[in-house]
Amino acid sequence: MADVGIRNVVKRFGKNEVIHGISCDIQDGEFIVILGPSGCGKSTLLRLIAGLEEITTGEISIDGKVVNRLEPADRDIAMVFQNYALYPHMTVYKNMAYGLKIRGMAKEEIEKRVLNAAKILELTSFLQRKPHQLSGGQRQRVAMGRCIVREPKVFLFDEPLSNLDAKLRVQMRLEIRKLHEDLKITSIYVTHDQVEAMTLGDRLIVMDNGYAAQIATPLEVYERPENMFVAGFIGSPSMNFIRAKVAEDGRGVEIPHVGKGLSLDRPVSGRAGHEVVLGIRPEHFEPAPETSALMGLIVDHTENLGADTLAHGHVGEGAASLTVRLPATHPVQKNAILPVRVSAKHVHLFDKERGSRIA
Ligand SMILES: Nc1ncnc2c1ncn2[C@@H]1O[C@H](COP(=O)(O)OP(=O)(O)OP(=O)(O)O)[C@@H](O)[C@H]1O
Ligand SMILES: [Mg+2]
Structure with missing residues (x-):
């Protein structure tokens, strides 16, 4: 568990600036949702936190330590993507255990963690199945299981539910929220779906074209939008x-x-x-x-x-x-x-x- 500090973070790709100086102090155990339309820089901001992109200027800290120069593997984070590629030839158990194994963790510890994650995610009876023998929602849970077993300080999610059908999305949304209430791991979740954002987030970062248009609780964002962008983006039909x-x-x-x-x-x-x-x-x-x-x-x-x-x-x-x-x-x-x-x-x-x- 950890707090995450984002301070005046700017990202340029060549001459093109796509993040224009965003700051946000994320509390330990908080669930933050980054929300905004396509192309506004949500994934880029998440990838900067993960260390998959280099920050142009500014600072990101995890658990009080500046991580600007740390490799993703050394940041103690786990990330779930939209395309959560599972290893097709491995069982559910092995999919979850693999990352720990290559880190050289003892077999007993791996087993303990995988069984615990499977229990939390209700995957215990599927451990010996291969991914193609699972539903979309079950596969999504395996992808989350892979992250849980690592016991990271921070969870990062990039539109993890967008490949699922509408009904499954609602179900998985509730499961992610429940998981967060159980584990209390600081989570940063990217979506362009405002219902997902409103129901999951303790606070939202509403992004407009590389800027943070407002950072506030879902209720504040609805009741007191700081500007016309947020006012028009939150709420359906629009204001x-x-x-x-x-x-x-x-x-x-x-x-x-x-x-x-x-x-x-x-x-x-x-x-x-x-x-x-x-x-x-x-x-x-x-x-x-x-x-x-x-x-x-x-x-x-x-x-x-x-x-x-x-x-x-x-x-x-x-x-x-x-x-x-x-x-x-x-x-x-x-x-x-x-x-x-x-x-x-x-x-x-x-x-x-x-x-x-x-x-
Ligand atoms: N590697 C890159 N090189 C150059 N430009 C990039 C790169 N990655 C992203 N961009 C640009 O940065 C901007 C923000 O992209 P980003 O992927 O962060 O948007 P997003 O909010 O995640 O959108 P979506 O909802 O479509 O996933 C876009 O204009 C995109 O074209
Ligand atoms: Mg994206």
């Missing part, structure tokens, strides 16, 4: 963004497309008339009587998801389209006008130029 201006009294906003003001019952920073962006999640709109509605959504189309209905529509000419999530029992029709409101506590405000959150 609605609406152009607005700071109101005269400085305690709310005017929404030109709606021709109405929205009082927020709190001082809004920025002078009156300053352009801002309102962020409202689809689930935070609620149907309202026309007299107290903030806006009437002209419904363009609806999607029934079983428990909920999504109404997609627009307000006024040239306004961006909006999505509202309603209980499936609420009647809503194409081309009808749906009056909705939102409570002030669910309204996010962002700076139009910089995209950053406004107090």
